Amino acid sequence: MLELFRRMAGAPAFEAVGLGEQVVARPIASGCTLPPGGVGVVVAASGHTRRVTAGGRLNLADGERAWCFHSGPYGCELLPFAAAPEIGLRVHFAVDSIDPRVAQQRFDLFLASEADGELTLPDLAARIETALQRELAQGNLALPPCTTLDEWNAFRGGFNQLLYTRFGVTVDDCVPVDLRGTRDYAQALLARAVADPVPRGPAFVAPAKHxxxxxxxxxxxxxxxxxxxxxxxxxxxxxxxxxxxxxxxxxxxxxxxxxxxxxxxxxxxxxxxxxxxxxxxxxxxxxxxxxxxxxxxxxxxxxxxxxxxxxxxxxxxxxxxxxxxxxxxxxxxxxxxxxxxxxxxxxxx
Structure with a gap:
């Protein structure tokens, strides 16, 4: 009995500050209790995942890792076009609830395969922005000037499905926003020059990021x-x-x-x-x-x-x-x- 109380007293405490605000998911140790509103994702060495509901206690086997995430909602501002930093999208999204039709939730797979330590909101927003810019650049999504209502609805449908399929998050709201007053153009140009110091010309081909x-x-x-x-x-x-x-x-x-x-x-x-x-x-x-x-x-x-x-x-x-x-x-x-x-x-x- 005394040994039981010693184990309970020595259980590690989970730091939940910022979770659900600027932190989407944070690693959690074995023996910790999930905070209210938090959901645990346990990842085995093979990549298989299982969820632990809020208030549950984590018991990890050898080789297992775990994250605690908050479903949100979260808000961020995205740049659909890298060359036009004044045009933005204000997006509100949340981690999708459990889908009983699938064996592994998409957000759980995202954590297992891509998360490296703490997953912050700016990091996730940057990944979403990269995926959006790639689809627009390849013509798979369209967001033309003076977008009509039908064009906007088509874009929203494709964007919503992209985020659900790629990251396992559901878009609650997405509206265009003018970012001219919040962007430092000089700093943006300087960052672009540092990232790509070679001047572009008609025959210049940028090296692949890979x-x-x-x-x-x-x-x-x-x-x-x-x-x-x-x-x-x-x-x-x-x-x-x-x-x-x-x-x-x-x-x-x-x-x-x-x-x-x-x-x-x-x-x-x-x-x-x-x-x-x-x-x-x-x-x-x-x-x-x-x-x-x-x-x-x-x-x-x-x-x-x-x-x-x-x-x-x-x-x-x-x-x-x-x-x-x-x-x-x-x-x-x-x-x-x-x-x-x-x-x-x-x-x-």
Missing amino acids: DVPSATAADDARALRRLFLELPCIMCGLRQAALPQGQGLFRQQQALLQRLDLACLAAATMPALALAAPGQPLAPAVQARRIGYSLRAAGALDEAWALLARLEQAEDEGLDGLFDEADRIVANLEQALGRRKAVDDEEAA
Whole structure:
């Protein structure tokens, strides 16, 4: 009995300050009690997750990690166009409640695969902004000048589905806002010049973000973890998408699933970054190249999630183009995974 009281007295306390305001999720130790309004997400070493309701006590097994998150709501201001910092969107969103139709909640998967310590609201808002800017730049979402009501409703539908599919959050409200009085243009131009010091010209092609030489082995490990955990979920999402009409599209869907299955196998059997073979270290230049290909593969994951969001809203007549887009994304993924395994330039070619 005395030992029981000693364990209760020595239970660690969870610091919940800021949770639900500027902090979306925070790591929590075993033995802590979840605060009111907090939800626990326990992540096993295999990536499987389970939730613990508010007020519950966490008991973690070996190899398990846990986060405590608050569902919100949260508010942030996003820049849909990087070149127009005066145009903004004021967004209010909340972490989605449990969906009984799925085995793993999307926000739980996001924490398991992408969270590295505390997840703050500015960090999550930056990820959302990046996903939004990518979709607008690729033409998958449209927000033209003098947007009509129908165009705005179409944008809202695509934006809502993108955030739900990519991050597991639900948009409560989204309104355009003028940010001219809150943005320092000089500071924005200076930050852009520091990030991209080479002057742009008609023939200049900016280097891919995935080829940045400052990427480290930790970036490679995070990218491979994302591939290992998220590729099976993307396969499930594609399999559960609207069944295409006609034998041609059906066969294309089956071929994509087979290729994604092989990509899952490639991600699960990826060689160590620093080894060319057992006991044979790999040159630093080749390691840097491998890291770049890991990040490219992770970038293909982001595009795949956005494609799944569009598939959820697609009509039968629009499936042809979406499956062609899926073929391009899977081809990029296959190339990046194949080159990540390569040891020399001939194998990578």
